[in-house]
Amino acid sequence: MADETTQIGPVILLGPPGAGKGTQARNIVERYGIPQISTGDLLRDHVARGTALGLEAKAIMARGELVPDKLMYGIVADRLRAPDCRRGFVLDGFPRTAAQAGWLNAFLGKELFDNSGPCAPLVLQLVVDYGGLLLRLTGRRSCPTCGRLYNIYLQPPRVDELCDVDGTPLIFRDDDREEVIQGRISAYERQTKPLVEYFREQGRLVPVNADRELPQVTAEIFGVIDDHRKKCELAAMKTGSAPRQSN
Ligand code: AP5
Numbered sequence: 191m192a193d194e195t196t197q198i199g200p201v202i203l204l205g206p207p208g209a210g211k212g213t214q215a216r217n218i219v220e221r222y223g224i225p226q227i228s229t230g231d232l233l234r235d236h237v238a239r240g241t242a243l244g245l246e247a248k249a250i251m252a253r254g255e256l257v258p259d260k261l262m263y264g265i266v267a268d269r270l271r272a273p274d275c276r277r278g279f280v281l282d283g284f285p286r287t288a289a290q291a292g293w294l295n296a297f298l299g300k301e302l303f304d305n306s307g308p309c310a311p312l313v314l315q316l317v318v319d320y321g322g323l324l325l326r327l328t329g330r331r332s333c334p335t336c337g338r339l340y341n342i343y344l345q346p347p348r349v350d351e352l353c354d355v356d357g358t359p360l361i362f363r364d365d366d367r368e369e370v371i372q373g374r375i376s377a378y379e380r381q382t383k384p385l386v387e388y389f390r391e392q393g394r395l396v397p398v399n400a401d402r403e404l405p406q407v408t409a410e411i412f413g414v415i416d417d418h419r420k421k422c423e424l425a426a427m428k429t430g431s432a433p434r435q436s437n
Contacts, residue, residue: 197309198277198419200279200298201278201281202280202281202311203280206374206382207374214316214407215282216338216339222278224277225272226279226280227279243265256286256381262290285385309425312394312415313394314396314411314414317398317399320375323371323375325344328368329342329343329344332360333358338354338355340353
């Protein structure tokens with residue numbers, strides 16, 4: 191794990207449903223000791239608790255559509271203001287629209303991190319062929335206790351439908367049904383994919399081929415984050431300032 195004082199900064203994972211954002215976010219958490227902020231998990235938690243947001247989001251998520259932007263800002267802002275985000279965080283599933291990207295840019299600049307230059311957020315685009323996504327999504331299972339992800343076809347647990355770590359019965363996500371998946375991919379194409387160009391123009395985008403074996407994808411991601419961190423530290427040394435973080 192990285193030194194607990196090292197600044198990592200914001201890391202944004204961009205990619206269609208099933209690209210491996212959640213899987214890679216968990217690997218980043220383990221190596222760099224920064225939190226994963228999954229807006230899908232935050233929303234599913236609201237749905238499970240039956241909050242006002244959860245009640246509103248439930249049917250939208252079941253259809254594979256995006257929850258309206260204005261409902262997202264409060265939960266993301268609250269989470270990013272938590273003390274564990276000060277060294278950095280990995281955003282999994284946010285931003286997902288042009289409006290969310292603009293909001294995040296303004297929020298980070300105002301409240302958290304330098305938003306330009308070598309310490310700007312790093313955006314990792316997980317590039318996959320859509321042909322393999324159906325197997326990844328319909329085969330996905332997760333552990334409700336520890337959050338570990340499996341795939342009954344590609345990364346099966348040692349014992350059928352049970353978590354290797356704690357033996358908990360694995361669960362299947364409601365929106366991983368075949369009839370919902372196409373809607374989720376269409377929402378990505380229409381509303382999220384334009385962000386690839388947005389981040390590329392800002393010079394923040396690093397494409398990663400995520401159609402390879404998991405360890406290869408993870409190794410490339412770690413390499414990119416390590417390089418980014420070094421550039422940020424070097425720039426801070428040159429200017430004699432520490433990379434900015436919230437207080
Ligand atoms: P969310 O939970 O974010 O789902 P998603 O973006 O559709 O992404 P997934 O979690 O399905 O896939 P992933 O890329 O994380 O892949 P994973 O690592 O699990 O969002 C759900 C819903 O919430 C949305 O539809 C929307 O309604 C709402 N929502 C969320 N955020 C929102 C926002 N910002 N605005 C509005 N609405 C929002 O991997 C998938 C499977 O593939 C696993 O089984 C894994 O084991 C396997 N796998 C991963 N990598 C590999 C590999 N390299 N090789 C083989 N198998 C692999």
